[in-house]
Amino acid sequence: LHLDKALAVLDYHKYIPQKSESGSHVVCRCKYFESMVYSLKAGEDVSLPGDDSRFEAVVSIEGEAVITVGDSVVTLAAGECAFISASELPLVMSGEASVMVCRV
Numbered sequence: 001l002h003l004d005k006a007l008a009v010l011d012y013h014k015y016i017p018q019k020s021e022s023g024s025h026v027v028c029r030c031k032y033f034e035s036m037v038y039s040l041k042a043g044e045d046v047s048l049p050g051d052d053s054r055f056e057a058v059v060s061i062e063g064e065a066v067i068t069v070g071d072s073v074v075t076l077a078a079g080e081c082a083f084i085s086a087s088e089l090p091l092v093m094s095g096e097a098s099v100m101v102c103r104v
Helices: 004-010
Strands: 023-031 034-040 044-049 055-069 072-076 081-084 093-101
Touching: 034 055, 072 081, 081 093
Parallel strands: none
Antiparallel strands: 023 034, 034 093, 044 093, 055 072, 055 081, 055 093
């Protein structure tokens, strides 16, 4: 309800995504978590190394993505999300979609 205070701290500059590994764009990164957006293309896999110290959430923004970790495979339609438990197994994404990966 403090509209004046909220308006005082708004950043009106256009957000320009930072490029990162595997053609992804950094949405947010700090010492606690990071969010990356990946553009998946048909016939190409994107593999992210496993990390047994943190979990990941994968959200399909548009299109259909196939997420594979070890023997587990899940298909995500736009708007669906999968949580990947901490593991040393790589996370492999394929399909034709835009996905956001949030690592905590």
